[in-house]
Amino acid sequence: MPNWSPQLDAAAAKAPKTQRSDRDVLNLLTKRAKVLHLGPANYCWFTDPSRALCLKLAGTPTADRPLVGICNSARCPQATHHPCHRPVWAQHAERTETFLGQLGTTLKTERTRLQTDYDRALRVVAEIDAGSATMDEVRMRISAAQRTENENRIRAAMDRLLRSEIPPGGKYDIKTLANEAAVDRTAFYGTRPYAHLRVEFERRVQVLQQAGEIPDPREAQIIRLKAENAKLRERLAKSEQTIDELADFRTQAPARLAAQHEEIVLLRDAATGAGQVSRLPAPRTTVIGTCS
Structure with a gap:
């Protein structure tokens, strides 16, 4: 078969524009x-x-x-957004998640606003990750052995949490799981490599909560608040008792001071009457006259 590929004329091809000097390049960049x-x-x-x-x-x-x-x-x-901006958005998402966990059930409007902000921050983080490397590139950088090792570490951390081995300040959530497994938390969301483990972890937590083996976080919070309330009431009762004792002492103090003063006066009088000291007459100061 004949070759129909066109022959390109090198002379007719438009050459790229070349700046004549560094000054022209600087002007373009400026x-x-x-x-x-x-x-x-x-x-x-x-x-x-x-x-x-x-x-x-x-x-x-x-x-x-x-x-x-x-x-x-x-x-x-x-x-x-670029990779240098990722820490700012990741920190913003983490703080927003903390605020969401502290909101009460009655603040529905504020919860909706924060949830939208939180989802937006996660989306930006995911877009930055997707822009810096595709999932195929991630799989190329992470070998099968490394991925298996990470998954085993995540599952081990998952088992520890489900055995109620919660670290100080931790919860039954993805943040604690990621910290325990030493894995980036964003790898559990969207199309990231460990999203299926997040689904599995949340499903297992829900099953144990329904079985009563893991307390409901809201009930655990209520129990903790009740215990703190009891401790505060006990401290308040002790403080009120101490205040009453100090008030009684302040009322009795003047009477005690008066009784001690009267006793001191009596002791001084007794010491004066028991003494055998004779007083000498005063010297004569009258002048009779001269002896001339």
Whole structure:
């Protein structure tokens, strides 16, 4: 069969543009740098002010600079996230999860807002991970033996937690499991390699809770609060008893001082009457006259 591949003319191909000097390169970079704003949680490419979410929220669409203080990079189309921003978002997700655990059941609006913020932070972390390396690349970096070792370590930590061997400050949650297994907590979510172990762990915890072998966290919290309340009541009762004793002592103190003073006066009088001391007459000071 004949070869129909076209023959490209090297002379007709458009050559890439070459800058003539370092000054031209510097000018090009300077022009691009004017729209780039570096932040601790994202990079802002301020190329089109009309698309900037911060300006829309502030009602100033014609501003020439972004408002970093109200930046919501997870929703702004001109913001990008990179691996250097991952620790900020991971820490934000961890703190938000802590706040969610401390909210009461009546704060439904606040819980909904924090849950949305928490999901957004996890999504950003997952996008950063997906952008830095695909799952195939992760599998290439982690050998089958390493993956098996990590899974065995996670399952061992899972068994310890389900035997109620909870470390100080830990709970029956993924955060404690990740810390015990020395694995990144984000590896248990989304399409990460250990998401199936998170599902398995949560299922086993739920089964044990239904069987009554693991106390419900809410009931355990109620029991703990009741014990702390009893201790505080006991301390309050002891404090009130001490205050009453001090008040009685303050009332009796003046009477005791008066009785001691009277006793001291009587002792002084007795000591004066029992003495055998004679008083000498005063010397004469009258002058009769001269002896001349």
